[in-house]
Amino acid sequence: MLKGSTNTDANFTLLTIHGPSAKLEGKFEIAQSLHIECEVGGELSVGGELLIGERGTVKANVQTVDAIVQGTYEGNMVASGTVEIAPTGHVTGNIETDSLVIAKGGFFNGNVTKKNTPQEWKLPPYRAEDRRPNLVLETPRSTALV
Amino acid sequence: MLGRTKTQTVYREPQPAYREPQPAYREPQLAYREPSIPTVTIEPPIEEPEAPQFLEPEAVAHTTPVRQGPPPLFKVFGGEAKLDGRFEVAESIAIECELSGELIVGGQLVIGRHGVVNATTHTVDAVIEGCYEGTMVASGTVEILPTGRVNGDIESDSLVIAKGAVFNGNVVKRVPDPTIGIARSHR
Numbered sequence: 001m002l003k004g005s006t007n008t009d010a011n012f013t014l015l016t017i018h019g020p021s022a023k024l025e026g027k028f029e030i031a032q033s034l035h036i037e038c039e040v041g042g043e044l045s046v047g048g049e050l051l052i053g054e055r056g057t058v059k060a061n062v063q064t065v066d067a068i069v070q071g072t073y074e075g076n077m078v079a080s081g082t083v084e085i086a087p088t089g090h091v092t093g094n095i096e097t098d099s100l101v102i103a104k105g106g107f108f109n110g111n112v113t114k115k116n117t118p119q120e121w122k123l124p125p126y127r128a129e130d131r132r133p134n135l136v137l138e139t140p141r142s143t144a145l146v
Numbered sequence: 147m148l149g150r151t152k153t154q155t156v157y158r159e160p161q162p163a164y165r166e167p168q169p170a171y172r173e174p175q176l177a178y179r180e181p182s183i184p185t186v187t188i189e190p191p192i193e194e195p196e197a198p199q200f201l202e203p204e205a206v207a208h209t210t211p212v213r214q215g216p217p218p219l220f221k222v223f224g225g226e227a228k229l230d231g232r233f234e235v236a237e238s239i240a241i242e243c244e245l246s247g248e249l250i251v252g253g254q255l256v257i258g259r260h261g262v263v264n265a266t267t268h269t270v271d272a273v274i275e276g277c278y279e280g281t282m283v284a285s286g287t288v289e290i291l292p293t294g295r296v297n298g299d300i301e302s303d304s305l306v307i308a309k310g311a312v313f314n315g316n317v318v319k320r321v322p323d324p325t326i327g328i329a330r331s332h333r
Contacts, residue, residue, distance in 0.1 A: 011223060012223065014260070029227065030224065
């Protein structure tokens with residue numbers, strides 16, 4: 001537990017920056033979530049959701065759970081949850097995640113690494129039963145095989 | 147008398163050949179009407195029993211200004227955060243977490259009561275409710291509120307230390323260019 005902040009409320013605002021512009025650089029460790037609409041560089045470690053807004057420009061190595069990119073992101077990202085690139089998003093770099101969503105119009109240039117790839121997903125689909133979560137198939141796989 | 151044909155005289159109602167012209171012009175209706183005086187009933191304000199003026203000490207001491215306008219540029223939520231680095235902020239920053247490094251603020255710096263700042267700061271105004279350690283150069287006012295704890299040097303134009311605040315360090319009064327104020331006031 002950090003010395004200064006003992007509030008565990010997820011909606012508690014720990015840091016707010018107002019104004020026309022801001023430029024931050026350094027190493028940020030955040031237990032919950034973060035909303036960026038300015039220029040940020042360095043290293044980010046987020047324990048919740050990272051939201052890069054439309055005006056946000058982030059050039060950083062990021063370790064997070066979930067991420068939504070509506071602005072510009074450059075760097076290496078490791079996400080244990082979902083990464084979403086919005087239609088206005090612009091991402092250059094490598095993303096290591098379990099699930100990546102790129103909306104139509106979203107820009108992405110780089111490598112994607114699936115974090116936990118079960119062995120059976122490496123098999124061709126006709127040889128393995130698909131056990132991806134939240135996947136709704138038109139016809140059940142068992143009947144399709146017959 | 148003989149040559150004359152008898153004319154039967156039938157009595158006819160005399161048709162008036164001439165008719166009085168209908169007056170095309172009409173007196174204009176007066177548009178102006180007597181103003182009806184609106185009746186205004188002034189109801190006496192409903193006097194509610196005043197709520198007891200008890201505010202949580204946190205709510206009183208919290209000085210983060212309530213702002214309306216564009217959404218913030220950078221916002222951190224949650225239980226805890228630790229930021230280290232260089233922060234260049236054009237306007238204002240409110241800190242409720244652990245922060246270290248270098249701060250350059252073009253407006254107001256607010257260190258909330260949860261804030262722990264260990265930094266070299268250049269700012270205009272500062273309000274300190276939490277912990278601050280380091281050197282601060284402020285071109286405006288520095289205010290240390292009762293919960294504030296400051297360890298370090300402050301160079302500022304005006305310094306306010308509230309009763310109960312802890313301050314340990316040097317204060318350097320910023321002497322503004324003496325010719326500016328005097329020259330302007332005597333013009």
